[in-house]
Amino acid sequence: MGMSVIISAAAAEDAEQILKLQYLGYQPEAELYGDWAIEPLTQSLESLRTELTEQHALVARLGDEVVGTVRGHVDAEGIGRIGRLVVHPRMQRHGLGGRLLEALERRMAEDDRPVKAYRLFTGHRSLGNLRLYARQGYRQTAVEQVSSRLSFVHLEKPAATPLAATA
Template sequence: MGTSVTISAATDQDAEQILKLQYLCYQPEAARYDDYGIEPLTQSLAALRAELGGGCVLVARLGAEVVGSVRGTVDATGTAKIAKLIVHPRLQRHGLGGRLLAAVEQRLAAERSAKRYRLLTGQRSEGDLRLYRSHGYAPVGTEQPTRRLGLTTLEKPVAAEAYAAGA
């Protein structure tokens, strides 16, 4: 490949590539739960563009290709909600997901005064659970939105040094 992967803020021009990558990355998740109606597979381009305008959306690029992405928002209580962490299947298990997670955490603390991070993942998504645990997340709850889909909520506090840097 020869080109290193860079992480930067997403732009409106990235929307179509992000949506295509999201569709590709969530196919195994949909198969795992036998539910192809999950939101990442039904999200419209307009809805994604709205997220680009209102949240913190990062992309990982290999040259001009978007090969990863993550999104985050911070609510009035300082809780950062991190969502849709995706990495192209050919680049998975090489640390890119962890790099994207760390990058969005840093931005949400520094630019949006996050005090804690929260995310959701499927209860049977062992790879995702392993990644989040390795980055300090701990389970704080579960829910069963459908008969087939069980979700785990994980959280971690913002590190004191990250919070001080963002204050």
């Protein structure tokens, strides 16, 4: 009997599983750029726990195991800032990353502040990420050179316009 992946809000007790998944998920990125000091690999459990209380955080669960996660918040200008999308390597290429992004966009749209657009970034060599974001409607807005080995590709997607109420 197969199990379904369920997406829900992250709870404080998910912090350790999220951190382990983040560490596993960002290993290929570190290797791609030759930099094992990237922030997702050096983040402390305490820092992650703080983020979970200050941001929207979602997890994808397969049974009791966290197999995907994403975080984000709506800033003062109404921009939904999305980060740390991670899917367990064995669960990749099955649409889970897209499902997590869509769920987070919906969650942020329910925030007290209206959302004008969603923004995220990824490394310039992270072609799988760039393909995923393009499929989800994100378009490149800028490229920021971070170092001789890394440039961040910034992407944006306009927020959906709410349907007007009918009389």
